[in-house]
Amino acid sequence: MTGGDAAVRGADRIVRGMRGDWEAVIGLEVHVELDTATKMFCSCAVTKGDPPNTHTCPVCLAHPGALPVVNQRAVEYATRIALALDCTVPPRNVFHRKNYFYPDLPKAYQISQYDEPLAVDGCFDYWSGDEKLRCRIDRVHMEEDAAKLIHAGGETGRITGSEYSLVDFNRGGTPLVEIVTEPDIPSPAAARDFLQQLRELVIELGVSECNMEEGQVRWDANISVRPAGSSTLGTRTELKNMNSFRFLQQALESELPRQVGILEAGGTVEQETLHFDPETGTTTPLRSKEEAHDYRYFPEPDLVPLAMDPAWVEEVRASLPELPLARVARFAEQYGLSRADARVIAGPGALARFYEAVVAQGVDPKLAANWTMGEYLAHLNAAGLEPGHGHVTPERLAALVRLVADGVVSTSAAKDVFTKMIEERAEPAAIVAKHGLGRISDSAALGPVVAEVVAANPSQVEQYRGGKRQVLGFFVGQVMKATGGRADPAVVNELLQKALDG
Amino acid sequence: MVDTMRLTAREAKKLLVDGEVSSAELTKAYLDRIAAVEDRVHAYILVTADNAAKYSTKVDREMQAMRGPLAGLPIAVKDNMVTEGVTTTCASRILHNYMPVYTATAVRRLWDDHVVMLGKTNLDEFAMGSSTENSGFAVTRNPWDLGTVPGGSSGGSAAAVAAGEALWALGSDTGGSIRQPAALCGVVGMKPTYGLVSRYGLVAFASSLDQIGPLTRSVHDCALLLRHIVGKDPRDATSVVAPAPIELPSAERLDGLRVGIPREYLAAGIEPGVRARFEEAVALIEELGGRCVEVSLPHTEYALPAYYIIAPAEASANLARFDGVRYGYRAADADDVVTMYERTRGEGFGPEVKRRIMIGTYALSAGYYEAYYGRAQRVRTLVRRDFTDVFGEVDLVASPTSPTVAFPVGARAADPLAMYVSDVCTIPANLAGLPALSIPCGLSDGLPVGFQFVGPAFSENRVLDAAHALETALGFTATPSLGGAEAALSQSGGAEAASPTGDAASAPPEGTAS
Amino acid sequence: MIGEDDVRHVARLARLHLEQDEVGRMTGELARILAHIDKMSELDISAVPPTAHVLDVVGVTRSDRVEPGLSREEALRNAPAVVDDCFRVPKMG
Ligand SMILES: [Mg+2]
């Protein structure tokens, strides 16, 4: 199933058991909250952080007699995701009721999709290490989010030990897209890579900010193991409560040896749902078998089927932005970047756009890439900024790159200039002028410095003249230090050789 | 001055327009009548007397601003349509104190037309029943014989109109819940084509079958009320734009009208008296120029089983929201949420509602879906096709509305299946989503008999016209005497079975208009 | 044939508390009703498509525009138990 070089498998794919090698088979179910203005089936605002129960109506509180009506924008956003995942969008889809009782589900059924979802049969290509992998997408469907439950009394925030719970219906009914993969993911690390890159894709599509802290992206994983190289599918378990990429990987990494252990001891893996505890890094069964849900799906009679006009679907397809994977390939090709560099720069859309704006100023693409990945990305991370924000505009970074390329400033001086661009919010050229950070290549100016360095280090002069030519580097370094890195290395070399040889 | 037993809305409007009576006087006449007979009929769960008096006075005072075809006319509303500021109970303990925060679209349209609401009428709990004995609060009596049931589930609305306690009323019909009580109470009742009237604010029983419709004293009134509640509602995705406006009927002849009499409807258990009145009406249709022919709806006998899967299945989900979290009854002192749910619902719902939730849940549960729900949906297709085929040959289908006249209180309460059979002639129109109307066509042993027309989808004007012509020719003018109560109450036995929630049976809800 | 255990299981799914005598009565009633419903199995429906809906309309949606909803007071007005402007429910158990 893997794209690229299927024969070459990373060592991390193989789980070494007592009796042989095993491999993981992982599938994901990803829920994404859409950034629509209103909820999936009512006209209440979708908000974050407002006081509890201030965005509700008869529909999302499930008052008697209230009826759902589908949010057209949510359909459009979900279709964008489906098309970006290369899915087929059938001419019609149908909403079903998924029945279960829980206080955060006011109707006691979730309006979801079942056997006629929005989209089916897609795929998503992603990078894991140096390998490009392909994961088939089983389906993409629309549904509504549950409300927020707050467990109070006892140990705050936990179900166990709480005396009662509180329900805030502000979030209830927020549009969700559920993406279900085929079990094509070969390792916990690949699962993490898949999710990170899927999140980037969704952000790129402009349909969700995918804010992790606010739980705008959530996922469950299912995992089974099989003898390495086999094509059978083992009994799978379902893992829940992994709210960071790291926890996802950790949970899968702890579940793998557990299953291998059971199978090697001659046991059978029980199909069950496991809850990941980030504190202990282990999983525990969530509910026993007899409590297994019987959702009693049936077609939602309050909604008519949605007809997907093929012309409209094509319009949506045409409006999709360039997707990250295609952009990586284009950047490598167009700008002569290595695959690895292209993935760093072209993966996240905002950074890619910033980079292209820098290059558009007519500077060397490779040099621009070095600066974008190096100083600029470090600055964003340190300042907690999104690409394109802050005082370093593409024009200013391009100006700095040009100063380096033209030899006006040395690379090390340019790093100073970059720091001062942020502190002083000024143009690079102005900073170079103000702080005298330009490169010194005038031999009249450098001559006395060289003479001074030579005079101050007689023993090194001795070594050099005794044939240890590599000491020359030491002198260059001393001159650079004395000039704050501004000396032109070529001129310094020339002057030093003259002074030492002469 | 106002004979509430006979007055039609059309006549009442004329009195208002001619200045012979004010809206306040008209409203007071109904409130007086309610005060006089309600303790025998129990048609209402809540009478909003103060509100009605105040509002009718306001309509009189602001006549210039509050004009309109329905302005100032009093109406009764079945208590499964939510009304902001007026408790809505669905005749269920589980909603005994529920104060709606919004108003059903159909009711809102009438309020916007300055209609005066008299109160909320009784029903079988959550509209599940055919006798109004399943109410959690009181058993409504048939004004023609207080020992008999008014039919159901819109028994309160039908009895209110029949007893002169309302000029007209709104009901809802899922399997016959407007037409069967209309038949048993000797009034006109219509279930429109599915989608014609918004369901927004109608507390759902079976969403793919429910429709709101009028219960009136004449076909003309039926058309008048219907035309003011139809229309696409952006809040109900299953509501549609009516292909043509509802016209007020005027036909006197039925020349050229082809009427099909389905032989399957007459095959099963039609009482002789009902059959006789029906056949007389059929003869009248011929006299009026219509042509009656026998037709076949071959899947009729499967409609009832299909209905008793589809309706409970949808109901089991629709009634899941009554969980004691956001509104309504909550069982006291439950330690955990599951216990709270189970006890709230166990104590809050009556036996018939529980029975249907159980059937529906079972039919949808793992392993049974195809055998029950899936099969019922396919039978539904066959029932629809039957009608499509027949409407290729005839313009309307006619049958008795109910196989029997009103039956004694308690007579069928112990046997759910016997009760379900009451709806054998009405259910197919719900499964097929078709318009159907019942008019009184005479008496059998002193009790009214109903005559039903069913038409193709959106043929309301045709159905109303035919019914109007037949109604005129029939000249049914009898009115009930509100007798027979003592006899019925003494032979009781039914009274207990009819009080599904025990001690709550006679307790009216606390809510009042605000 | 439906038995008392089925009835208890279904009651659990429906979150419906039934007294012991109700379970017995319900079992008998459901068995009779289901026997009547089984009449449907006389029909060969293998080639018949299901009807979920009688309407021919499809694709009814609304635009993504915020409309005023309920005030917090209205939202909580009917609640059996309120704490901190939220609906209070017993512990999850
Ligand atoms: Mg889901």
Ligand SMILES: [Zn+2]
């Ligand atoms: Zn809402």
